[in-house]
Amino acid sequence: MSQEALEFYVAEHARTIALDTDWLHGLRQSALSNFRRAGFPDTRQEDWRYTDVRPILKRRFVQAGDSGDLAADAGFEGMRFAGLDAHELAFINGHYDKGLSRLGPLPQGVILTSLAEALIKYPQQVKDCLANFPGLDANGFQALNTAFLTHGTLLYVPAGVTVATPVHLIFRSNRQPEPRMAFLRNLIVLGRGASLTVIEDYSGTADAEYMTNVTTCISGGEGASLRHYKLQGESQKSYHIAATHIRQARDCRVESCSIALGGALVRNDITASLDGEGAEVALDGLYMGNGRQHVDNHTWIHHRSPHTTSREEYKGVLNDHARAVFNGKVIVHEHAQKADARQANDNLLLSDNAEIDTKPELEIHADDVKCSHGATIGQLDENMLFYLRSRAVDADTARSLLIFAFADAVVSRIGLRPIRERLEAMILGKLPDSGLIKEFVQ
Amino acid sequence: MLSIKNLHANVADKKILKGLNLEVKTGEVHAIMGPNGSGKSTLANILAGRSGYEVTAGTITYEGKNLLDMDPEIRAREGVFLAFQYPVEIPGVNNVYLLKAALNAIRKHRGEQELDAMEFLKLVKDKMKLVKVREDLMSRAVNEGFSGGEKKRNEIFQMAILEPKLAILDETDSGLDIDALRIVSEGVNSLRGPQRAIVMVTHYQRLLNYIVPDHVHVLADGRIIKSGGKDLALKLEAEGYDRVREEAAVA
Ligand SMILES: Nc1ncnc2c1ncn2[C@@H]1O[C@H](COP(=O)(O)OP(=O)(O)OP(=O)(O)O)[C@@H](O)[C@H]1O
């Protein structure tokens, strides 16, 4: 099956990817050879042990192309955040839609454009950014992402510039007779002291079958600061394979929050590399599964310099036959003295058939560091449960409230209210007995 | 109203209560004092229905019904209220909404009409003045980020809204400064009345200066070893528990 799938993607590449400028052609071709060599990951590989990608290989997704499949569905408008002033870039089935996008005035020197346009207008910025992330194509999905590199975003903030208005990247997919696949590459570059908030937002028409394969590369200069939200509310029948690569120079601060609520099969990889002294990263995550959803989060945090700090807190709520994987690895490299790393993964299993495989890992090569990690697969807090019941709330409602509260702990930290409110409504939608508690949630 | 007879209870196979008797009539205020670890909170928790306690002998009758048969939420709806020694923080659950749900569950149970949003808000405003809770605390999650004193005050605020028939206050005075103690006491006193009973667990006479009890009991080693009027508390403060223990042993 894997071989047939491989040939299919090579043919799809030949069919849809035109010959282009030398450097881009070279980049794609070398990625394609990497793909042929690596093939698709299988469960014999440690990093994919619990995630079987065969459902993806069985399907024949095709890239959207002609205008007929690039029209927005009725649900698109609802993806804009009412009450949030944002620069919006809209993508339908993986293609940039200028008409649906709304860009406000940007500070001098800021580039915010689709990758397709950037490849023509700003090739040097694209090249420079890509050069900062060598060796991405280790697994088949990543290699494919580079081989198909065309669509996505270039977001470049020069030194000293603050983009006060958040950037909202809206990726919307819909139902087509032949399921679509979108290859997306987002390049986010912050110069020295620059600052930015960016929201990656993935969704699809209910029950639409499609695949999103996205790679986001974030490069933060000295003292830069980024708030990054990845909201994944894809259709329940979709496939979502994502990788985020973060590199941080001295004193650069990145907060990244990854919310995974949708998708039949989801894989999120995040690699954060604290390259410069004093760099700081906070990775928050929430995944919720029901039905037969499968959500796999893998994170790697590299402390490569002294006085670097990382905080990671992932929470999971799993119901029905849902299954999740959390694998968080913190690597403190040899010279990263005084590194400070804290990691936690907490899970609630709401059904006997739900499953979580969690593995926090520490690998320390320096001697003066402060690291802690832990994972729990918990039941609800008995003290809280009793407190609510002692206030006349029945046991079912109390339980629902506490599950909500558990998940909301991640969401409530999000500083932007419209995002918080939408996510809270989505969380409610995924909970059993949510009707009981609607009016409680703030 | 409340009749506890020969109550024996274990926690994690450890005997905590060993034959406790207590009679509380409507309109009365009882103070329970006793050394650390003697079983005061255990008693309060058993009354409110917390799980993890095994009642091995004895009975608890509340308004003629077997209290031990009721789920905690039913007890609350029947008018039992526990102000916790250590109120928990419940992130994500809004204070005011919890109160509204609690009040309406209780009213519904009594066959009364539920309050609408306007009526409820007015009630909240009135009671907030009574217990002087800060308005911004109300929009937060239950007890989240409250100071120790604010948590205790929030318990009394909840009690003022829910107007229980039997209020059990477990060390509500601990951690309160002088002003807060006075305010909380006024709140409790305003609830005193012929239909209600209050059982307060405390270590300090100073609370009893503000809320003058009808009866004072000494709980030691899992039993009420001595009962008396409000003067007993003064004696305890002056002489300590050991003296009372010795007297009880002799008697
Ligand atoms: N969950 C538990 N597991 C084991 N032992 C417990 C548990 N809860 C209470 N105990 C024990 O039961 C005894 C009585 O505890 P309780 O909290 O009732 O005391 P208290 O009289 O309220 O004390 P304080 O004045 O310190 O509040 C103590 O020895 C305590 O350690």
Ligand SMILES: [Mg+2]
């Ligand atoms: Mg106690």
